[in-house]
Amino acid sequence: MVRGPSLDDSVGVLAGVSDKTEAKLARLGVVSIRDLLLFFPRRYEDFSSITPIAFVRPGVKTTVRGRIYDIGARQTKYKRMGLTEAVLGDDSGTTLRVVWFNQPWLAKSLQKGDEIFVAGEADLNGGLVMKNPDHEKVSLRPQHAARLVPIYPETEGLTSKWLRAKIQPLLHYADELEEFLPSELLARRGFLSRAAAVRQVHFPDSPQSLERARERLAFEEMFVLQLAAQLAKRARKALTAQPVPFDEPTARGFVKALPFQLTNAQRIAAWQILQDIARPQPMNRLLEGDVGSGKTVVAAMTMHHVARAGFQSVLLAPTEVLARQHADVIQSLLGPFQIDVGLLVGSTPAAARRPMLGSLAEGDLPVLIGTHALIEEGVQFKNLALTVVDEQHRFGVGQRLAVRQKAERTPHFLSMTATPIPRTLGLTLFGDLDISILGEMPPGRQPVKTRMVPPEKRPDAYGFIRKQVFAGRQVFVICPLIQESDKLGVRSATQELEKLQRDVFPELASRIALLHGRLKSAEKEAVMAGFQRGDVAILVSTSVVEVGIDIPNATVMMIEGADRFGLAQLHQFRGRVGRGTEESWCFLFTDAEDPQSLKRLQAVVTNQSGFDLAEIDLELRGWGDLAGYRQHGKDFKMASLLDAVLISDAQSEAVRLLDRDPALDGEPALHRQLSAYRQVFALD
Numbered sequence: 001m002v003r004g005p006s007l008d009d010s011v012g013v014l015a016g017v018s019d020k021t022e023a024k025l026a027r028l029g030v031v032s033i034r035d036l037l038l039f040f041p042r043r044y045e046d047f048s049s050i051t052p053i054a055f056v057r058p059g060v061k062t063t064v065r066g067r068i069y070d071i072g073a074r075q076t077k078y079k080r081m082g083l084t085e086a087v088l089g090d091d092s093g094t095t096l097r098v099v100w101f102n103q104p105w106l107a108k109s110l111q112k113g114d115e116i117f118v119a120g121e122a123d124l125n126g127g128l129v130m131k132n133p134d135h136e137k138v139s140l141r142p143q144h145a146a147r148l149v150p151i152y153p154e155t156e157g158l159t160s161k162w163l164r165a166k167i168q169p170l171l172h173y174a175d176e177l178e179e180f181l182p183s184e185l186l187a188r189r190g191f192l193s194r195a196a197a198v199r200q201v202h203f204p205d206s207p208q209s210l211e212r213a214r215e216r217l218a219f220e221e222m223f224v225l226q227l228a229a230q231l232a233k234r235a236r237k238a239l240t241a242q243p244v245p246f247d248e249p250t251a252r253g254f255v256k257a258l259p260f261q262l263t264n265a266q267r268i269a270a271w272q273i274l275q276d277i278a279r280p281q282p283m284n285r286l287l288e289g290d291v292g293s294g295k296t297v298v299a300a301m302t303m304h305h306v307a308r309a310g311f312q313s314v315l316l317a318p319t320e321v322l323a324r325q326h327a328d329v330i331q332s333l334l335g336p337f338q339i340d341v342g343l344l345v346g347s348t349p350a351a352a353r354r355p356m357l358g359s360l361a362e363g364d365l366p367v368l369i370g371t372h373a374l375i376e377e378g379v380q381f382k383n384l385a386l387t388v389v390d391e392q393h394r395f396g397v398g399q400r401l402a403v404r405q406k407a408e409r410t411p412h413f414l415s416m417t418a419t420p421i422p423r424t425l426g427l428t429l430f431g432d433l434d435i436s437i438l439g440e441m442p443p444g445r446q447p448v449k450t451r452m453v454p455p456e457k458r459p460d461a462y463g464f465i466r467k468q469v470f471a472g473r474q475v476f477v478i479c480p481l482i483q484e485s486d487k488l489g490v491r492s493a494t495q496e497l498e499k500l501q502r503d504v505f506p507e508l509a510s511r512i513a514l515l516h517g518r519l520k521s522a523e524k525e526a527v528m529a530g531f532q533r534g535d536v537a538i539l540v541s542t543s544v545v546e547v548g549i550d551i552p553n554a555t556v557m558m559i560e561g562a563d564r565f566g567l568a569q570l571h572q573f574r575g576r577v578g579r580g581t582e583e584s585w586c587f588l589f590t591d592a593e594d595p596q597s598l599k600r601l602q603a604v605v606t607n608q609s610g611f612d613l614a615e616i617d618l619e620l621r622g623w624g625d626l627a628g629y630r631q632h633g634k635d636f637k638m639a640s641l642l643d644a645v646l647i648s649d650a651q652s653e654a655v656r657l658l659d660r661d662p663a664l665d666g667e668p669a670l671h672r673q674l675s676a677y678r679q680v681f682a683l684d
């Protein structure tokens, strides 16, 4: 007996899939028959209701069912295009002219007398004519017309029509897909089975059944993710950490020594953190706040508490520049309490390194700040109780774990990010995290005036920048990565530097400096120091180099190729200015003309809140652009990260199931589904 292909066979075994097509599909992530079955439509055209020809109106999408009265092919006179022309008729007593361009084979495959569906828009052109409609012979299982027609993401030159024809004959394979939702849950929520949902999502019987299919598929995605998060959370709760007892005089003492009052948001976040670290289970908290919202002080307050209790803390920064800045700030905050702060970065000389490593191992150095790469190489602590990571999304998950596993007891973990994560996304992606949000700025911050600068306004903007520099202010210039080969943006930034020095601000040439990832750390240091002193007036930088520095005198942020950046990232750049008392500006230079790009940039102009911008970005471009969050999980096909109800439903079902069956012993299929998340949430 001949066995048909199985779900895990390559799509290459299917008829009509050449090697070339196979490669195209692979680029869409479709390798096996299973993948193809799970390659879902992006949207649907409603060709479900059939319109009698007498009622066809120009400019309206319509499906017609008619008999071919006449069909023939010819060449057009002028452009020499192949034209297939047919006349359709139905019971309504009228006829419709249909033409197809450059599809000469149609005159052979369709015959006079055939009954067909055509779906498209008719024009008035000396009578009603439908041009290049989708068509299909009338059968019991229409694919392209007379139904809700699936439209697939059309890339790599594979058309929806082609995909429909390939996928429909595979639908019976849906029965072989493993059902992994618990049967109790399926029944209670009345969800479609997985097989039915997959079939309906490709070729829905009705809008209602499509809705039910999508509901089921969105739920399963979110449910698996939430389950993984809850499992991680439970696993973490089973670990032991060093409790750092809360001591009110210690907290008060720190706050009293500050040159300013904490904002309410800072006070609440600090309180939550100090409560967390007093417990014998490791804290896992995300401190989220816009650039300039004052996260560092909250971290320093926590480190102060830990040091006072006799334990060690470490703070990891993504770059050396940031590590140094954190060390300076935290040193100045903890110095008055006689708490030493060590700095360990790539350029720390061996002579300084050795004694530092010694005192860390002895427990004599209470606070260490450095770059993550370096510290993970193997620094021994005596009693590390707290790990703080700045901008953790830049780090791989593995690195994050290595940091956590440094001590025998798991250190409490605090990550800080200025990338505003919309609330729903936070709950989704970081279901095992507790979140504190610094939703207010320290008093006295002025909004940064933001303007879009089209090419013709460039000279004006340069004139404005010149005036600012002559008034003693400083300017950032951010360059986008232009070529794939220019991964560090060295070339684009170098070109920008040359342009500014030679053509735009020749009189300031000696005060324009360049910062990019290829510079040696001593060179970077020198450039940063020059900018900090004010010798450098204009700092040209790639986006790769995090200019996470506090320069109150910088009043202009100029961003080249602004349309190439995500909104959250633009907002972060903007946060580099407006830190002093002077009015500050952000110029978004762009050549973009497409409405989508202009709309995105306009959102930055009108919105000062990073949270709002992140949400807008998520809606406009999907979550992949949120500064690297994709690395944390799989992409969703169905679930929306803005769907708070879905997220909370999935979360409560996950909790409910785990309460009943903590190890998922009764759900082997679900267990297998979870494996995709094992790495992300470190379940092993």
Ligand code: ADP
Pocket: 260, 261, 262, 263, 266, 289, 290, 291, 292, 293, 294, 295, 296, 297, 418, 442, 443, 550
């Ligand atoms: P973030 O890391 O969140 O971007 P920082 O911690 O670097 O922000 O703080 C930005 C600036 O605001 C720093 O100069 C800091 O000293 C100052 N700052 C922090 N908290 C307050 C506050 N409550 N009142 C006034 N200034 C503050």
Ligand code: MG
Pocket: 295, 296, 548
């Ligand atoms: Mg910071």
